[in-house]
Amino acid sequence: MTAGEFLIYQGTGVSDPTGDRIRRRGEPPPWRRFDGEPVTPLERDGAAGRRLPERARAVPYEADAATVRMVNVALHLRRPLLVTGDPGTGKSTLAYAVAHELRLGTVLRWPITSRSTLTAGLYHYDAVGRIEEATTRQDVQPSDIGRYLRLGPLGTAFAPYELPRVLLIDEIDKGDIDLPNELLDIFEEGEYRISELERISDATPLVKVRPADDGRQVTIQDGRVRCREFPFIVMTNNGEREFPPAFLRRCVQLRLAQPEEARLRAIVEAHLGSDVLAGSDELIADFLSRRGRGQLATDQLLNAVYLLLSAGVEDRPDREDLIDVVLRELNGSP
Template identity: 55%
Template sequence: MALWPVYTGSGTPHDGISRLPPPPPWRAFDGAPVLDAPGESDAAAASPDRVHRAETYRATPQTVQLVNAALYLRRPLLVTGPPGTGKSSLVYAVARELRLGPVLRWNITSRSTLHDGLYQYDPLSRLYAARHAQATTEAGIEDHLRLGPLGTALLPYARPRALLIDEIDKSDLDLPNDLLNVLEEGQYEIPELVRGARRTPTAEVMIDGTDERVPVERGRVRCRAFPFVVLTSNGEREFPPAFLRRCVTLRLRQPDDGQLMAIVRAHFDGEPDTYAQTLIDRFLSRVGGGELATDQLLNAIYLARSSDLGSKSLDDLAEQLMPYLGDAPHTDAF
């Protein structure tokens, strides 16, 4: 029986992902050979900060609904919103609750290309190795090739992997369009392996984040369980309609009083004290005047709890820690 919601936002790990219904017929994939996904306790799973973000993330009802829509439809989730609203933390929270293993992460820059996300191949190191070994055959290409985060996520895992494509709006104008076919078809080719497939039909290639090797047959990769893909954007640019219609879109807003209280409780393991509540109230009063990020508030609360400064010094420090992130009218906030 299908389970809705699969992702509950409770933060308690469970195996609900195994109770997803079959995908829509137009989103069914049949990649092989089927691979076991790495366990959640994999050594490369996450650094402490990522674990903390996963454990302390607090999802809104809208977030829970749209995460589940993306999971059921096997579609990427495009998350937009101001800085500090938890866009990148979301994928870690979902991966932890649904036990999807280590999150694969692709940080986008203006120079990022689709090729970077799929795989990296170093022909110069192969040429050097071939000369050193006095070998000229196609064998050994896989020793100089590693799958990227997107390429790894699209391997034929039995359970979906979690992939963060962070700050897609920083990319070159062509990247969203370049992603269309790969995300729609759930597959790609590695030409260097395709050319050598007659001699080496199965190549063992390294995956992103570890030295583990997986088999790739005849240079072609096709997913089996479509990955949970989160693309984040600060809303700094428009995306092509063809790209948007292939995504489920979640627009995050600045948290309200209740959400901020829940976030503070999660990060500091308890109710905020009187001064922390004062900082929360001041933060909320300033939100309408410009762009602020929740982690600015968390930084101010942490220092207030960890220092013995007087209230006037704390106020001055908090004001310096919580400047507007963009142009905003001058206000005497504190």
């Protein structure tokens, strides 16, 4: 087995100019090798690098040494990364930062609620639309079934792409109590099946379907979807519940702490510039004092700094009232 390069993700916020770094990982462990086909090329400069809101979050992301280390552990072991922390610590942004730096295309986001199901995350089949078209058209063929299928974010991530997709499973602790256990099988086997395609596989073995991000169509063979490269999965957790040991032992676990003053200053500078940072010392000190008394998120500080120094609030008589509105404690009364 040939040794690879450990620091694939470096936390710099700079997109890999050659795009080769992700290919310098070592070979996967024998128990984490997958062979899905047909292989789908990855559009590497997708929305993580194009859309302004996503790029604005990813580029200035401040990853500490522990975060960089655990991201690389997950990348090399081909395991999901379970990220726990208070709101505003950058749990979700981490997925966009990795996708941007390693040029892994669009981030596939699956926001979890109490009504989320595994099947909905995998794919959606518009049976009603197919029946309606079949009754109005005489030329509908079995091979047309792909027009009525759309992969979900989870299902797209496990399609056989040439490079790993980035999947954000946001707030997994808000899901049904059985969802983590339901995810175990696909995390271990790296595959799932689409029963609607299995039924017609003898007559139509290859079907093209739309991915969740509307990118290049994915070709599915015999109704079986199996990854070629295990996706980089970030599952965010606000710590509102415990997970079963069987689920935890299959994850790489990362806990994000609230950033201290030096890192807060770096975050403000990265997002708003050194000139803004120079005038925000008093507000950063105020933020830290308030955070010591109640729950605050880092993006509240960014909003307050912007409001104070870029929106003409500094000299207003209601300056303190406006700052209070933005820096309201998250665990306090409205």
